[in-house]
Amino acid sequence: MQFFNFFSLFLFVSFLFLFKKWKNSNSQTKRLPPGPWKLPILGSMLHMLGGLPHHVLRDLAKKYGPIMHLQLGEVSLVVISSPEMAKEVLKTHDLAFANRPLLVAAKIFSYNCMDIAFSPYGNYWRQMRKICLLELLSAKNVKSFNSIRQDEVHRMIKFFRSSPGKPVNVTKRISLFTNSMTCRSAFGQEYKEQDEFVQLVKKVSNLIEGFDVADIFPSLKFLHVLTGMKAKVMNTHNELDAILENIINEHKKTSKGDGESGGEGIIGVLLRLMKEGGLQFPITNDNIKAIISDIFGGGTKTSSTTINWAMVEMMKNPSVFSKAQVEVREILRGKETFDEIDVEEFKYLKMVIKETFRLHPPVPLLLPRECREETDLNGYTIPFKTKVVVNVWAMGRDPKYWDDVEALNLRDLNTTLWIILVIIMNIFPLVVEGEFALEYHLV
Numbered sequence: 001m002q003f004f005n006f007f008s009l010f011l012f013v014s015f016l017f018l019f020k021k022w023k024n025s026n027s028q029t030k031r032l033p034p035g036p037w038k039l040p041i042l043g044s045m046l047h048m049l050g051g052l053p054h055h056v057l058r059d060l061a062k063k064y065g066p067i068m069h070l071q072l073g074e075v076s077l078v079v080i081s082s083p084e085m086a087k088e089v090l091k092t093h094d095l096a097f098a099n100r101p102l103l104v105a106a107k108i109f110s111y112n113c114m115d116i117a118f119s120p121y122g123n124y125w126r127q128m129r130k131i132c133l134l135e136l137l138s139a140k141n142v143k144s145f146n147s148i149r150q151d152e153v154h155r156m157i158k159f160f161r162s163s164p165g166k167p168v169n170v171t172k173r174i175s176l177f178t179n180s181m182t183c184r185s186a187f188g189q190e191y192k193e194q195d196e197f198v199q200l201v202k203k204v205s206n207l208i209e210g211f212d213v214a215d216i217f218p219s220l221k222f223l224h225v226l227t228g229m230k231a232k233v234m235n236t237h238n239e240l241d242a243i244l245e246n247i248i249n250e251h252k253k254t255s256k257g258d259g260e261s262g263g264e265g266i267i268g269v270l271l272r273l274m275k276e277g278g279l280q281f282p283i284t285n286d287n288i289k290a291i292i293s294d295i296f297g298g299g300t301k302t303s304s305t306t307i308n309w310a311m312v313e314m315m316k317n318p319s320v321f322s323k324a325q326v327e328v329r330e331i332l333r334g335k336e337t338f339d340e341i342d343v344e345e346f347k348y349l350k351m352v353i354k355e356t357f358r359l360h361p362p363v364p365l366l367l368p369r370e371c372r373e374e375t376d377l378n379g380y381t382i383p384f385k386t387k388v389v390v391n392v393w394a395m396g397r398d399p400k401y402w403d404d405v406e407a408l409n410l411r412d413l414n415t416t417l418w419i420i421l422v423i424i425m426n427i428f429p430l431v432v433e434g435e436f437a438l439e440y441h442l443v
Contacts, residue, residue: 030381033078035069036060043071045216054364057081058394067378073216075101076386078377081394088377089369089388095121099370101387103215104224105208105233109240115290117297117367124281128291135269136291145185146340152181154337170311175304182299186292188251188265193243200240201296207233208297244289266295302362309360310353317408324349348410355408357396364393 036047047070048056057079061068066082080086089097098121100106102113110118116132119125135141156177160168179198184190191197207229214223214230224230251267267288274283314321327348332338371386382388397405 030383031379032383033067033069033377033380034064035071036064038071041073043073044077045072048072052364054391054393057365057389057391058397061391061394067380069380073213074219075216076383078371078382078386078388080388080390082398083395085378086390086392086395089390093375093377096372096375096382097369097388099372101368101370103208104212104230105204105210108230108233108237109204109208109293111286111290114287115294117294121372127279127281128287131270131273132291135273136266141269148181148184150337150339152177152184155180171304171308174307175300178300178304178307182296184265185299186266186295187247188268191247193246197240197243198296198300200236200243201293201300203236204240204293205297205301207236240293241289244292245285248285248288266292305362306353306356306360310356313356313359313408314352320352320408320410324352351410352408355410359396359406359408361392361396365389365391 036044038044039046047060050056051059057068058081060070061079061081066080066085068079068081070077070079080089100113100118100120102118106118107113113119116125116128119128156173159173180190180194183194183198187194210229212227212229214220214227217223248267248271251271270283270288270291273279274288314324327346331342331345335342366389369388369390371382371384371388374384375382399405402409
């Protein structure tokens with residue numbers, strides 16, 4: 001009975017608050033993008049039931065168009081489902097949509113947005129992006145990771161060769177491969193806490209991706225405590241923070257600049273910049289931990305997911321698998337090992353990977369954005385603070401561009417849409433999707 005009274009009071013207070021906001025918003029004449037019907041308080045949330053978010057949003061976009069508006073509790077959401085509209089958001093009006101919404105879990109794990117992926121657009125973001133591109137991902141540093149990549153590939157091949165006739169969990173081995181490679185590139189060497197750290201990173205990823213009712217009713221601060229989500233996030237964050245702090249302090253004590261590959265590890269580069277100083281925003285341990293979290297968020301799960309799906313698609317298409325095998329055997333004939341120059345010659349295999357990105361993008365809705373100022377988009381008004389997501393999964397399965405959207409299409413990869421998709425998933429990451437850029441270079 002007490003729970004019922006509390007819940008009734010919560011609904012009543014929430015209704016009054018949202019009714020006031022609705023009344024204020026109605027006093028302004030703005031043409032929002034079309035969208036499904038809305039309920040008081042809940043808004044469009046009922047439409048999100050019954051499937052994966054990117055599937056549900058694709059189906060709604062078929063009815064309401066490539067730019068669609070939904071109201072999720074207090075959150076105003078615009079969904080982009082076409083390459084043309086994605087170009088408007090990511091290029092034409094890129095500065096207007098450069099910010100990230102402040103979700104509770106992301107804010108805590110990014111050390112109050114001191115990373116790159118969730119940092120608000122401004123001088124600090126520009127400084128950290130410059131460090132990322134000119135220092136962390138410099139040609140010299142990226143090249144130094146080559147020996148780590150080769151060593152991890154050889155380890156994985158050795159494992160498979162040592163297990164003839166035995167069932168092998170390929171997904172698990174690929175995940176271990178990407179995790180170990182990213183750890184060694186970031187830390188400069190292997191650490192005893194590495195396995196524990198990777199497990200915590202997976203937990204962090206699940207918490208950030210998970211649904212928290214407090215994020216759709218941000219003004220109701222007590223929900224953060226009531227749902228228990230904030231406590232879970234803080235506990236995981238504290239465990240992760242302790243491991244990263246120990247690794248950074250060990251680097252400082254040993255004054256070790258070079259990693260095992262002969263070049264500077266990611267932490268080594270950041271510690272050097274911290275020591276040199278001269279930056280508008282001095283680097284601290286929290287900055288380093290936030291950036292390392294970005295690297296693991298973008299360099300592990302996304303990579304292993306893509307590799308797994310590429311293998312699945314080739315197994316479903318034996319002729320494609322056969323052609324890929326022939327290409328590899330021809331290029332590597334007579335060679336005991338291979339390097340990145342050889343990899344550049346795998347034209348057909350690259351087509352398979354591109355098609356895998358189309359069919360199974362590792363982040364189907366990309367990271368959400370937030371409108372920094374009221375913006376006109378295709379004749380519609382996008383209000384300030386509106387959350388914007390780009391459904392790249394829906395674009396990759398648009399029958400307007402592909403005859404058979406569910407099958408590998410290796411004959412028409414030079415279409416305009418593919419150029420746009422590659423830009424969205426590879427070029428724009430270098431500008432705003434920091435974690436994708438790190439994943440692309442490290443793996």
